Amino acid sequence: MAIVESVSKIPLQDPPEEEFSSADLTWTKFGNADHHDEACSNVLCPTQFHIEGGTKLPKGQSRDTLKKYKGDEHIEYKKYQCSFGPENYGEGGEILPSRRCRTNTRNRAARPQSMRGCTCHFVVKRLYARPSLALIVYNERRHVNKSGFICHGPLDRDAIGPRATNIPYISNEIQQQTISMIHLGIPEENILEKHIEGIERYCGSNVKFNSLASQHVHKLSMIIKRSTHELDLDDEVSIRMWVERNRKSVFFHQDTSESDPFVLGIQTEWQLQQMVRFGHHSVVAADSSFGVKRLKYPLFTLLVFDSRQHALPVAWIITRSFAKPDVSKWLKALIDRARSVEPGWKVGGFFIDDAAADIDLLRDIFGCPVLFSLWRMRRSWLRNIVRKCNNIEIEREMFKRLGTIVYNIWGGTSTSVALEQFMLDFVDQTDFMEYFRVSWVPKIEMWLSTRRNFPLASQEASGALEAYHVKLKAKLFDDSHLGALQRVDWLVHKLTTELHSSYWLDRFADESDSFQNVKEGYIASTSWHRAFQIPDSAVTMDGKDRLFAKVASQKDSSVTRIVWNPGSEFSFCDCSWSLQGNLCKHVIKVNTICENLQGYQPSMSFRSFEEVLMDLWRKPVDDSFELDVSLAWTHQKGRTYNGKRSLILATPVNRNTKSVVMHKKNRKRKRLSRLR
Template sequence: MNILSTKSEYQCSFGPENYGEGGEILPSRRCRTNTRNRAARPQSMRGCTCHFVVKRLYARPSLALIVYNERRHVNKSGFICHGPLDRDAIGPRATNIPYISNEIQQQTISMIHLGIPEENILEKHIEGIERYCGSNVKFNSLASQHVHKLSMIIKRSTHELDLDDEVSIRMWVERNRKSVFFHQDTSESDPFVLGIQTEWQLQQMVRFGHHSVVAADSSFGVKRLKYPLFTLLVFDSRQHALPVAWIITRSFAKPDVSKWLKALIDRARSVEPGWKVGGFFIDDAAADIDLLRDIFGCPVLFSLWRMRRSWLRNIVRKCNNIEIEREMFKRLGTIVYNIWGGTSTSVALEQFMLDFVDQTDFMEYFRVSWVPKIEMWLSTRRNFPLASQEASGALEAYHVKLKAKLFDDSHLGALQRVDWLNVKEGYIASTSWHRAFQIPDSAVTMDGKDRLFAKVASQKDSSVTRIVWNPGSEFSFCDCSWSLQGNLCKHVIKVNTICENLQGYQPSMSFRSFEEVLMDLWRKPVDDSFELDVSLAWTHQVIKSKNLLN
């Protein structure tokens, strides 16, 4: 004998209350409004009396008996109140949806939690639906939406703990005290700051940052995120950039930065009392260098990867002629190189803008974004040692990987919410520097006559050859897709490493910067003078630091 397991009554979502015209509360809307949720809201109710009872059997849980008490979508007066027969109805019509049993639902949820690719989950989900509803193209589309929505809900549940962003952050901080090294709520006097560092990140910071270099990626999300993300990174044994701390804040005022930097260093020294940084890389000329020197007590180096990437990306985006693109990029590189030659930057920029005045889109971007601050960037470039291409490539690889992850999770509201960033880990990426050394020297052919370009044969497809223009320069231009996105590609690095050993090519900017530092030390001392003592002390410090690195 079959026994009923459940008996549930369901009411049409457009009733039984009446919020429409002539109803108790709100008049009908005469225009359609877009909402995230397609289900009827209270003000959408039209007094519909349609309702039914669903009965299920223990013995046959996949079957259900539906008993309609009122099948028609009518109000108490018996008039059609919504739906396709309602002349005043506005918005989407009724839709047939496939039946999804509890078994299918639980199987889908379990597969999402296991991290199985969404394509595979959808395939199994559709197979389950077809057992009950048969094959239907429209049902497959609805199933795809359902799986994607479930996946989104589960992903969000790991960090979006409350609909209110600030409440969600506080809840997350309380649950993850071990991973928070600094937290400051927004107030009238203080800005919001959240510093995140997991136990694993702390270990890597202590291990790879001690007597070595720490770098900053300070530009992520400045234009698009609600709160920009500042990352501190170290370099592992393979010279990959590892994120060892994330700071989420809008404020980079000296008092605020000083607070969280000191908290971070105190945390590292609680594990390793003698922990000390050997050098600090910055990627923003506006950084407070004096503060970094005071807190870390180490030399500060400057990386040009942000400037190079920004210029190349916008040249490719805003110009339509590849010959003009590579010539513009070369000219900008020449302006940067000429800081050692005594050439007036303002004169060189004026000539550059005159020569390419017809490239209106790029020139508008350049005037607005770079002309007001380029003197500051070149001054920092002149006054501080430069980071190598290897280090710059590693920083860029991290930034690009993080950006790709942002766009991958943008459907989770990552652009609007802060708490999306709380759970992001594991941004290690292979760098162009390492990929460049997988290219044999025999694959590179130099232009022996004018030295205008070099050719790099593809290792995967012998019929493909990449051309690198302006070889030997950090502002080389390659025609591969990775380079055309603004990135420092493996072909440019490979060609430049070969050019270092050939006569007639200028040295890299980082090497030229290194020469300037050494020449400056060599010029200053006068025999038996105080300057000699200072230079001697600096020389011993350099030798000591080098021995510690070895």
């Protein structure tokens, strides 16, 4: 919002009703770049204001002598203070038990018995320049106390008012639902309908409630629409203010200083619950260094796999530093937080997507095996091949060759020889080779050795992680705010409003079996789930050379997709989704079929599992190894999907695991002996 520097430039408004609320007016930021009063309308809640102080024109001073006054000098000035403040008469502590509205007393200016330290106040001025008008200035327009917590009103999640018997009960869930829908830009009438449905579940149907609900939803939507990421012009100040106001959603914050880099760890209470629930004895995955080139600081996301095995972001860390001391500080803070909710909370396995990750540190802190996920490398290679080469046959060949190099880990051919040959054979693809030389040659040995030494995550898990990555990209890089990418406050705002709301609503729709279209969209949001919509009969394998497979489109029978190099992570499809670098449903479907066919090369996650298993036979069993195997097993393929139960990503590490693992191991042993 632009800042207006002169009072005369603020538009004059004339609300139609005698009584009006701040939401009825359009507010303007007033002041200058160094100091300005927030005057965007964001005040809503049934409170009253009392006169806290004021001045009047001294007696005997005539209007004529006033002409020399200018700008915003005033004749009269009244400060109205929200009646829940400014003093704090609460029992102490930073967060007070809250109320929805003020006590109803006869005295209009009476204070509530328990003050909440609310700093919300506004000033009404009569200016010399235009004495017949009132200028209203909000200095603090939100109902927050000095620590920045919302201390009363409908945005206060803990609010239970003294008039709770007279107003409909709005549970946290309904409130969150309404807020999420507003953030997602759903039309207000749909939001209201769902809001009323929610209230009726608790309070029954009531015409009066409906009109209250309509006001509530409308006002909430005004607040949200007018809210801005920019709490201050200076991004650093803005972020500090955000942190102060959102303490409940911050698990770690380290400001930039001479000795320390900037680190901000965000986790809402809902995300904490999800992490505790789905991460316990299960898998936590990392989506590292998102937006390295475009954002001011890259974003690191921790994800869990929810009940449908979709990747769910449970913590966001914004920082440029991946130095051990910094990572260990925020990781410990995060785990302590989970354990404060659930003592004994423990992660079963940790997926990394970058070979440069500090694996020892992760093992130390999480105390669990580490698995490696291929999707990032695959995606990067495929995207660059498609972008930088322009002959589909060459693209296909190159991708296949890169796949062979990765596969050859198990074949014994020297990687450096294979790489040299690759670069020689495709030397005329100069753009790609330039990218490959700069981005991959220096680190490929490290990546391949990580691949050799750690069990691989399944294609299913990779697909889920990729779906998160794609969604993040769509939400963050599809914004009209040019230049906002370099502001941390903007990133924080996007994550905690739109992205958070979208995941919240997806989960809510699924668990409460409501919002059918949201639920369907959510289920179909990974290629893995979309692949199961394709019947086996739609897939034809090229029988002779096994070079490709054909997948008939379900929507349009005249369309057929061709999947090259079937049965490998380095399959390549000609659909547009695949050509954007994604793991498409056709590839997943074809690979699923290949896994059950004789004569196809087993996929890498399967091979990696075999490797671990072979080692296990040679070495004495120790506990950590046992864990690696149980996870590798459950993360590789060969399962069938029955459409009802969700696929299991990881076996809980409990006492029964051992027997399950042993049982599976025996089955595996049989199968392996058959293969030989």
